[in-house]
Amino acid sequence: MFELPFQSELLYDVPLNLEATLFCGQAFRWQKLGEDTFQAVVYGEILRLTALQPNRLLIGSTAECINSKSLRDFVWHYLGLEDDVSTLLPASFIQTYPHLYQGASAYFGLRLLRQEPFETLVSFMCAQGVGIALIRRQTTFTSQSFGDFIAITEYKFPTPEQLANAPIGKLTRCTNNNAHRARHIRAISMAVARGDLNLAQLSAPHCDFETARETLLRYSGIGEKIADCVCLFGLGHHTAFPIDTHVRQYLEAWFGLSTHTTSLTSKEYRRLSDAARRILGAEQAGLAGQLLFHYWRKDVKHMKAF
DNA sequence: CCCCAGGCAGCGC
């Protein structure tokens, strides 16, 4: 393995299931280096996390931190360690669905990442009808093709300006050879670069969830699910409840929330996510939904996280 | 070979 230019290292005790956290946040560029070691570029810095033992992380970062406290704050916020998942689900839920609470409790080490908004936006625009491995390949290749070099094989995620000026053919090779997707990503990058789309302004608490969602939905390439994902993972709107194929499955299996239509129309999407917010508590519905999502995929569908 | 993978837009009806 190459030696990376780490400026600081920190050993820290955290109540965290590392794999579940990275999966939940769906930080698509996290790569698994070893059995318990993961590495990614986070806000332009290389971050490496190693689980030395349960609840004990070795954190390496290329960020030049004055002291360990600023690195601790950086990581603490990014990994969403301020959230307490063990008190997440409402008492009414625990009472009504004790078996689900029991099963999901194995994943209380899961957290909601605070990802960079533009990277979140583009990453989820690459997440249509493909598997996670293929999504990660797209975002990694996009960074290598258009982002600034950092070290060894690591590149920053491109800026809106870099993607706004991307030749469409070159960008298409980064988006799973999907030219529609490349055009959508370039168009929205131009909107961000010009200031027509201000992601910081759409972030909580300056902006309410519905406004942020409606604003994102105006852009081609963004539908209900991706708008919710960007709101949840990139803009801090934790009431957002993204419904994908897996969530739709468990909503029906566990809560009897089904649709008479085969495809999930806009109207039905809203009906289901509103119902889910009532069951899981509106305030933290997104994180609660991710908890059930992870439980569903791992224990019921027997899928691997990475 | 078939089906599914963290969907969305465009179209006909």
Added chain:
DNA sequence: GCGCTGCATGGG
């Protein structure tokens, strides 16, 4: 408003 189709590719 609903349902079908194209988009591309890898893995089970």
